[in-house]
Amino acid sequence: MKQPPLEASIRKEAEETIHAIREKEVLEIKGLDDACAAEIKEFRESAEAGTRAKIEQERSRLENKGLLERRKLRLRGLDDFIDRMVKEAVGIMRVDPRYDAFLLDRVRLAAGEIQAGIEVYLKKEDLTLEKEIRKAAGGKRRNADVALREDAAIQWGGCAIRDESEGRIFNNTIERIYYRKSPTIRREITKILNEKGFSF
DSSP: OOOOHHHHHHHHHHHHHHHHHHHHHHHHHHHHHHHHHHHHHHHHHHHHHHHHHHHHHHHHHHHHHHHHHHHHHHHHHHHHHHHHHHHHHHHHHHHSTHHHHHHHHHHHHHHTTOSSOEEEEEOGGGGGGHHHHHHHHSTTSSOOOEEEEEOTTOOSOEEEEEETTTOOEEEEEHHHHHHHHHHHHHHHHHHHHHHTTOOO
């Protein structure tokens, strides 16, 4: 049985409308999919760029830390080298005939600043110079009261002299002299090593 023309027209119009709605729906879904895919791509690229930046930052930090650690290691090596050199130099200095003259000269200079009562602190081995030290300390006749004492804290040599009347201390130990001169010594050793091709 044939459909009446009005019904067929309505049916056709409804089918066209449904078809148009479905096409529009497909286009909207495709648009949403494309937008979603673009957002995902942008997020992925942003995340990858952020991750690359963090990896590069961490790599750079680790590289800098490695450089600092290597530098610290070289500086520790330099410190150990300087310590060995100084100990060796002190050992040589202690047997040098000029050491006794140095020690007596330090006593004489400090004694010239002291009015009365002097205590001379020495390394045990230097107590063998007692007679010469007493003479150097009392040379101006104002330090007749001279006391010599062993001081275990003096490891390298030299002397520490105490003014009994005023409580002043003249520290002429080799340790103290080295402490005062160590920046200069360190600079000179570093300069020599740099000239020889070592870098710190």
